[in-house]
Amino acid sequence: MAAATEVYSPTPAAPHREQAAWWAVVGWLGLLLQVLLRVIRGAPSSLAKLLRSLGLRHPLLSAAPAVAFVQLPSKAPADDLPPLSPPPGRLTVVLDLDETLVCAYESSSLPATVRTQAVEAGLHCFDMEGISSDKASMWPSFPPFPMILLLSSHFLKKDAKGRQRVNHVTVFERPGLHEFLQKTSEFADLILFTAGLEGYAKPLVDRIDAHNRFCRRLYRPSTVTTEYRDHVKDLSCLSKDFRRIVLVDNNPYSFLLQPLNGIPCLTFSAGQPMDDQLMRVIFPLLKRLSLQNDVRPALHDAFHMPEWFQRNGIPQIDRAIRQDRKSTNLESEHRKWRRKEDFSGIKYSS
Template identity: 60%
Template sequence: MAAAADAAAASEATVGATRGKGTAVQAWKVVVGWMCFLLQVVLQILRGTPSWAQLLSYVGLRHPLLPSSSTSAATSAAASIPFVPLSTEEVPTDTPPPCQKESPDKLIVVLDLDETLVCAYETSSLPTLIRSQAIEYGIKCFELECTSLDKEVDGKQKVNHVTVFERPGLHEFLQQTSEFADLVLFTAGLEGYAKPLVDKIDVHKKFICRLYRPSTVATEYREHVKDLSCLTKDFSRIVLVDNNPFSFLLQPMNGIPCVPFSATQGGDNQLLGVILPLLKQISLQEDVRPLLYETFRMPEWFQKHGIPLQPNQIL
């Protein structure tokens, strides 16, 4: 009987040890899982912005300016915005006066702001790694104060502090392009943020006109679409350069998509090496749309994303 009791006790001890070992292994797996999760969070914080591949992923065309992807443009575009300084509420405003062309034959080049000419971050949350990488790459930056729609506790207008990084070649690009084209700034940003920023980068007054968020329109497919008809009724000599292809929704054959810009991109040469040569080429065309259509096939891109082609979008 004693031997049987000893055997039973030994068996229970073995089972207990096995269970204990299994519990320990399970606990260890949980710890490892949490460590991996925390490491991913830390890496995201250090990166501060989406990876270069993620920034390119939402565009969806096979072209040097427009890499291919099957992901949703709207979701990825929203995720790629590093800083939204102002409220998303619309600001009531009168219709802006039409821009006056310097010459009837001059090309009109409409330029987006964020992630096309610059990228901006809230200064207080800007990761040190991003700033150090930008300095290492020689990317110029400046600090900016801009007003917000939000109010402080005491009722005063809230002021946001922003760090703005200039895309390499920005000032030379504006200077050279203004020699053969009329430049227009068209941003979906609100004026309280965008106006002081553009004042800093356009010290030589190269833009003949500036348009802000209230000048964009809402469609059944996307909001904040940039309708070029507010600038001209003749679309043969006007182009829009923008990192968000949905900005071209109403005039897809007038769009020039560019690679989004972030402060962690070393060796960026989009403005002087890609966009400027294309603008010079199309400035010689009587009608820019055939060449842009052959280059980017934007109407087909919209159809691919479930947005039908309109009759006025066909040459």
């Protein structure tokens, strides 16, 4: 029994070894807590450094590259930004009046049923009167188009005794007219160009353009006479640079001198209350043209107006083409444009 007691009795150094063991356990627990805290805080690089300082190496941590997080600048330096190409200037949109923006009828010759049906269908109309000493017709002398009711040959004139006579006219606005003028004026300079005389056209335009969105108004005296047609609208009186100017007209002969700048539209009459040319066709086209440095390749591809004139017996006499070929290759610009845009959905035929 004494031998057993000697064997199992602790030696005097036993309390010191037990205390050291407990301190070692506490140290390891503290180390583990620190490791867990660093892992929770998302600092894997610090964990790897800690393990390496202890002589330990983890294959995943040692193989992964250290990630350094750098605060991004709130604003890139101006010098690092690529230079921006200057946007093209404002487009110049020249608009015809009669049968393009409005249609007008001498009130005495307008059947009551036509007016009633048009108003009931939603067309906005108004009556106007005018006094003029002009003996010539107030209306363009263009040939009439199908389904168009023309007014009498003298809108405002003197009577047989030479006295001024008042004539009354009923004017129908094309659907979407005011929205079209307002939205188009946001990116283009609007110019009115009519073959009508000022005595008729001016009071009419005053009614439809109460906000003065037209920066200029041109009347019949501004048109020119050519070998093939009278009252042709020559855009050279507005600009010598034809890259950023278009003419919207229901009469294609208005484009005779600059066919590559013409946008033909359908003729408007009081019998077409559901017409949507202005906002559905013309406005989207003008919006896209406003982004082009040169509108002519796009319009040529869309409408082929030079070819249309040739089919109708008028040779190519485009002043703009002859002038620009001295300084630039328009055909080259045409090929370049075709790679970027497509207006093939808009076509014009005779």
